[in-house]
Amino acid sequence: xxxxxxxxxxxxxxxxxxxxxxxxxxxxxxxxxxxxxxxxxxxxxxxxxxxxxxxxxxxxxxxxxxxxxxxxxxxxxxxxxxxxxxxxxxxxxxxxxxxxxxxxxxxxxxxxxxxxxxxxxxxxxxxxxxxxxxxxxxxxxxxxxxxxxxxxxxxxxxxxxxxxxxxxxxxxxxxxxxxxxxxxxxxxxxxxxxxxxxxxxxxxxxxxxxxxxxxxxxxxxxxxxxxxxxxxxxxxxxxxxxxxxxxxxxxxxxxxxxxxxxxxxxxxxxxxxxxxxxxxxxxxxxxxxxxxxxxxxxxxxxxxxxxxxxxxxxxxxxxxxxxxxxxxxxxxxxxxxxxxxxxxxxxxxxxxxxxxxxxxxxxxxxxxxxxxxxxxxxxxxxxxxxxxxxxxxxxxxxxxxxxxxxxxxxxxxxxxxxxxxxx
Numbered sequence: 001x002x003x004x005x006x007x008x009x010x011x012x013x014x015x016x017x018x019x020x021x022x023x024x025x026x027x028x029x030x031x032x033x034x035x036x037x038x039x040x041x042x043x044x045x046x047x048x049x050x051x052x053x054x055x056x057x058x059x060x061x062x063x064x065x066x067x068x069x070x071x072x073x074x075x076x077x078x079x080x081x082x083x084x085x086x087x088x089x090x091x092x093x094x095x096x097x098x099x100x101x102x103x104x105x106x107x108x109x110x111x112x113x114x115x116x117x118x119x120x121x122x123x124x125x126x127x128x129x130x131x132x133x134x135x136x137x138x139x140x141x142x143x144x145x146x147x148x149x150x151x152x153x154x155x156x157x158x159x160x161x162x163x164x165x166x167x168x169x170x171x172x173x174x175x176x177x178x179x180x181x182x183x184x185x186x187x188x189x190x191x192x193x194x195x196x197x198x199x200x201x202x203x204x205x206x207x208x209x210x211x212x213x214x215x216x217x218x219x220x221x222x223x224x225x226x227x228x229x230x231x232x233x234x235x236x237x238x239x240x241x242x243x244x245x246x247x248x249x250x251x252x253x254x255x256x257x258x259x260x261x262x263x264x265x266x267x268x269x270x271x272x273x274x275x276x277x278x279x280x281x282x283x284x285x286x287x288x289x290x291x292x293x294x295x296x297x298x299x300x301x302x303x304x305x306x307x308x309x310x311x312x313x314x315x316x317x318x319x320x321x322x323x324x325x326x327x328x329x330x331x332x333x334x335x336x337x338x339x340x341x342x343x344x345x346x347x348x349x350x351x352x353x354x355x356x357x358x359x360x361x362x363x364x365x366x367x368x369x370x371x372x373x374x375x376x377x378x379x380x381x382x383x384x385x386x387x388x389x390x391x392x393x394x395x396x397x398x399x400x401x402x403x404x405x406x407x408x409x410x411x412x413x414x415x416x417x418x419x420x421x422x423x
């Protein structure tokens with residue numbers, strides 16, 4: 001029995017790729033028993049960058065602690081089996097277009113008929129209503145639709161919109177929203193006895209993480225937001241090329257950016273570091289560490305003379321990253337070396353806080369990955385094992401649902417199920 005706060009909760013995972021699998025993995029980390037239903041060929045992320053048959057790092061990183069049951073939901077026998085399974089589950093999580101869930105017999109109304117108090121988390125690309133509701137979508141599509149793709153006005157060398165920041169930010173934030181929504185609905189059920197439909201989407205989470213950029217406050221928006229929209233309307237009316245408009249706006253935003261020298265990266269003698277001084281006190285400590293005069297307080301990149309910025313940049317290149325970190329630590333300046341993620345599995349800070357977990361995969365052996373993102377003193381979460389080989393648990397669950405050995409073999413022959421490794 002898992003030790004986390006969701007121990008005793010069973011989740012039916014009907015998700016694929018990133019957001020849904022991540023949300024269900026977080027629920028597993030919190031102690032829930034997660035049964036992942038996959039099609040006979042395996043979900044798409046298994047097949048992306050395979051290093052072993054039906055196994056990829058992309059899949060393994062998002063599906064630890066789950067059990068794999070292979071059901072062909074396009075066949076009546078597969079739908080009957082998933083309905084039996086749903087009767088035993090507290091939660092269902094799905095991320096598909098509206099028409100797909102209904103066609104496969106796993107929409108909310110159908111599964112609510114199997115268990116009246118079920119919690120059904122429905123994650124879509126754009127929500128279930130409106131002119132975009134029918135559209136499929138992945139992270140890059142949601143980034144484009146939400147403005148996130150152009151949040152930093154990045155273009156590649158050919159002028160095409162370019163991904164920036166962490167991989168799949170809309171997907172990963174949606175994964176956390178899925179886990180949070182399920183936990184909230186479970187609490188509601190514990191006090192009322194009622195299940196419910198919970199909805200989230202890539203679009204709403206991509207808007208959420210842009211914070212004040214999406215927020216509309218007329219008294220504060222007169223200059224920036226209104227002028228931007230007016231400029232965009234004129235550019236489109238004149239037929240200004242997309243990349244020309246973006247580059248022009250980027251040059252304008254760079255000219256008025258705040259924080260100047262205080263919130264940025266610098267090259268050092270042997271690498272790079274960043275500083276993040278957002279308060280007057282931390283900026284004062286940074287000036288003390290660098291020996292910079294007070295007139296720079298509160299200045300922006302626009303008001304700091306170019307030669308002053310260049311002198312500060314040159315100052316950083318006179319010392320190593322470690323030497324600068326010693327200076328900044330002594331002055332309590334928020335700063336960090338610039339690391340590559342490949343370096344961090346053995347990083348002493350990461351290890352000291354137990355942010356890495358070691359697991360053993362049934363087929364591919366030892367692996368290390370990010371640990372559950374919470375630590376709790378009374379109900380500690382824990383990774384409940386590595387990701388499952390395809391179909392490993394099909395036979396076990398069908399037997400538990402009352403299927404005879406003859407029925408299981410018949411379903412396997414018909415293609416309604418796949419037994420798989422140790423299945």
